[in-house]
Amino acid sequence: MAGATGLRKRAANQVARASVTEPPLVRGILTAIALIFLVVFLILPITVIVAGALAKGVQFYFQALTEPVALAAARLTLLVAVITVPLNVLFGLAAAWALAKFDFVGKKFLTTLIDLPFSVSPVISGLIYVLVFGAQGVLGPWLQAHDIKIVFALPGIVLATVFVTSPFVARELIPLMQAQGNEEENAAIILGASGWQTFWRVTLPNIKWGLLYGVILCTARAMGEFGAVSVVSGHIRGLTNTLPLHVEILYNEYSFTAAFAVSSLLMMLAFVTLALKHFIEWQHSRETNLTAES
Amino acid sequence: MALLIQGAARPVLAAEKKNVTLLNVSYDPTRELYEDYNKAFAKHWKEQTGQTVTIHQSHGGSGKQARAIIDGLDADIATLALGFDVDALFSKGGLISKTWQSKLPENSAPYTSTIVFLVKKGNPKAIKDWDDLVKPGTGVITPNPKTSGGARWNYLAAWAFAEKKFNGDAAQIKPFMTKLFRNVLVLDTGARGATITFVERGLGDVLIAWENEAFLAIQELGKDKFEIVMPSLSILAEPSVTVVDKVVKKHGTGETAKAYLEYLYSEEGQEIIAQHYYRPRSKAVAKKYAAIFPAVHLVTIEHFGGWQKAQADHFADAGSFDQIYQA
Numbered sequence: 049m050a051g052a053t054g055l056r057k058r059a060a061n062q063v064a065r066a067s068v069t070e071p072p073l074v075r076g077i078l079t080a081i082a083l084i085f086l087v088v089f090l091i092l093p094i095t096v097i098v099a100g101a102l103a104k105g106v107q108f109y110f111q112a113l114t115e116p117v118a119l120a121a122a123r124l125t126l127l128v129a130v131i132t133v134p135l136n137v138l139f140g141l142a143a144a145w146a147l148a149k150f151d152f153v154g155k156k157f158l159t160t161l162i163d164l165p166f167s168v169s170p171v172i173s174g175l176i177y178v179l180v181f182g183a184q185g186v187l188g189p190w191l192q193a194h195d196i197k198i199v200f201a202l203p204g205i206v207l208a209t210v211f212v213t214s215p216f217v218a219r220e221l222i223p224l225m226q227a228q229g230n231e232e233e234n235a236a237i238i239l240g241a242s243g244w245q246t247f248w249r250v251t252l253p254n255i256k257w258g259l260l261y262g263v264i265l266c267t268a269r270a271m272g273e274f275g276a277v278s279v280v281s282g283h284i285r286g287l288t289n290t291l292p293l294h295v296e297i298l299y300n301e302y303s304f305t306a307a308f309a310v311s312s313l314l315m316m317l318a319f320v321t322l323a324l325k326h327f328i329e330w331q332h333s334r335e336t337n338l339t340a341e342s
Numbered sequence: 343m344a345l346l347i348q349g350a351a352r353p354v355l356a357a358e359k360k361n362v363t364l365l366n367v368s369y370d371p372t373r374e375l376y377e378d379y380n381k382a383f384a385k386h387w388k389e390q391t392g393q394t395v396t397i398h399q400s401h402g403g404s405g406k407q408a409r410a411i412i413d414g415l416d417a418d419i420a421t422l423a424l425g426f427d428v429d430a431l432f433s434k435g436g437l438i439s440k441t442w443q444s445k446l447p448e449n450s451a452p453y454t455s456t457i458v459f460l461v462k463k464g465n466p467k468a469i470k471d472w473d474d475l476v477k478p479g480t481g482v483i484t485p486n487p488k489t490s491g492g493a494r495w496n497y498l499a500a501w502a503f504a505e506k507k508f509n510g511d512a513a514q515i516k517p518f519m520t521k522l523f524r525n526v527l528v529l530d531t532g533a534r535g536a537t538i539t540f541v542e543r544g545l546g547d548v549l550i551a552w553e554n555e556a557f558l559a560i561q562e563l564g565k566d567k568f569e570i571v572m573p574s575l576s577i578l579a580e581p582s583v584t585v586v587d588k589v590v591k592k593h594g595t596g597e598t599a600k601a602y603l604e605y606l607y608s609e610e611g612q613e614i615i616a617q618h619y620y621r622p623r624s625k626a627v628a629k630k631y632a633a634i635f636p637a638v639h640l641v642t643i644e645h646f647g648g649w650q651k652a653q654a655d656h657f658a659d660a661g662s663f664d665q666i667y668q669a
């Protein structure tokens with residue numbers, strides 16, 4: 049889950065690799081199992097999506113992607129991500145800062161609370177907002193009286209997405225900041241730096257890779273979220289449909305090829321995420337090696 | 343923040359506006375119908391008033407859609423699978439008046455449909471009537487009556503058949519229904535989901551479906567793959583429509599919304615309805631399409647004492663569906 053743990057694991061693997069003692073047969077079987085698993089659960093579905101998307105030719109593929117309703121869905125998906133990610137960066141930074149650098153009553157409770165969106169089913173996450181902001185909800189009558197729309201409109205979709213993706217940045221940063229401790233910040237403050245200076249010059253450079261990693265995961269999930277968004281969207285074509293919802297609609301309309309074409313967009317997004325993730329890990333390990341050598 | 347607060351300050355007088363936007367919240371199988379109808383109505387309205395009307399669509403299981411409107415989905419128009427779901431807009435949401443059903447002709451149901459069987463081409467299991475669905479080894483696909491409007495029509499049609507067959511003897515009707523639902527392989531949440539399960543994933547020997555949904559599946563996926571079987575007895579399904587009074591009052595779209603629904607009863611509206619395999623109300627149009635819609639013995643919802651009673655008897659908790667499904 050956490051990039052920092054991933055990085056640490058990689059270092060540990062390098063140590064372990066030299067001391068492999070299993071017989072070749074065991075290694076062979078384990079590799080085969082992993083490969084079969086990969087083929088059945090990853091490569092096969094991806095092939096099906098690509099083949100399905102191109103079943104009616106390249107021209108149809110691009111036609112499906114540039115349809116007004118598909119474009120509207122893509123726009124909405126991007127807009128939701130653009131609003132969601134900065135909000136969660138702020139939240140993640142604040143939460144990780146508080147948890148890693150300070151001691152206070154209820155710290156354990158807050159740590160658990162941050163994980164809540166991971167353990168709650170996305171459908172429930174969406175439903176919470178309908179129950180609070182819906183017309184029959186707690187705040188419903190007040191919102192209606194003031195003509196403010198939350199659910200079945202952009203704000204609801206953003207809220208649900210923020211909730212579902214809120215742990216990503218915080219979960220990345222907490223272990224990282226905890227491991228780094230307070231020494232550097234204390235030193236900076238003793239040398240006369242202000243709070244902001246300490247943050248920009250000391251804390252942020254130390255956590256930038258972890259933060260970027262969290263941002264990428266958060267973005268990917270924000271664009272791909274289905275369950276929670278499905279509950280609060282209202283499914284109005286061209287207005288409140290995100291890309292994942294659009295795929296479902298196309299599939300239900302017997303437009304299988306178009307559904308696969310739009311799916312392939314989401315799939316490419318996943319690949320970009322993976323590539324970025326690798327790039328960041330590579331950059332990070334290069335930087336740590338450099339510091340280690342110097 | 344301005345981005346987050348939308349929908350504020352809409353002008354109130356429809357007649358003064360150049361553009362009108364309507365939201366039609368409907369159930370699953372009507373997507374294609376309303377896509378065509380919206381174009382026809384937009385043209386008609388432009389000719390009549392000079393206004394440009396844009397109609398947005400939202401589709402899903404009928405019960406779920408009613409729930410969404412009650413929870414604040416701003417539907418100007420609700421076109422749902424059954425009167426019971428429209429009733430909920432009054433009883434649970436206070437969004438329409440109690441007398442909604444008498445505001446438009448024909449119980450506010452501009453089109454009807456019925457429940458048929460969709461089987462694989464050549465009918466390999468020789469399925470002819472409801473009797474054949476309870477035979478061991480027959481895989482049946484139907485959605486869940488708890489969540490799907492279409493599924494409730496399916497269930498009641500089967501019940502009506504059993505009732506006739508066993509002369510109303512409840513001791514025999516319930517085991518019949520139990521046997522039928524033991525044969526159900528997948529209980530999808532909505533009608534379209536069930537159709538996809540049958541035609542695309544190839545599960546089951548027979549799909550109990552809306553007549554229009556069965557025709558559409560054949561049209562989309564090929565006449566060489568499936569055929570329709572008409573049972574000896576079925577049910578007259580009346581999908582109901584209404585203007586959502588409270589919403590159109592807020593949007594100032596009442597006039598257009600009313601015209602939108604009324605135009606469904608026009609010659610052109612009925613023609614589009616028939617083209618999408620819904621049974622038209624207009625006698626003239628029905629005559630023209632008589633070859634597609636065979637006459638069949640149909641019971642109505644009144645046979646079950648209306649939707650409120652049918653819902654309480656069969657689909658509420660501990661109703662007949664719970665009894666036969668757990669038996």
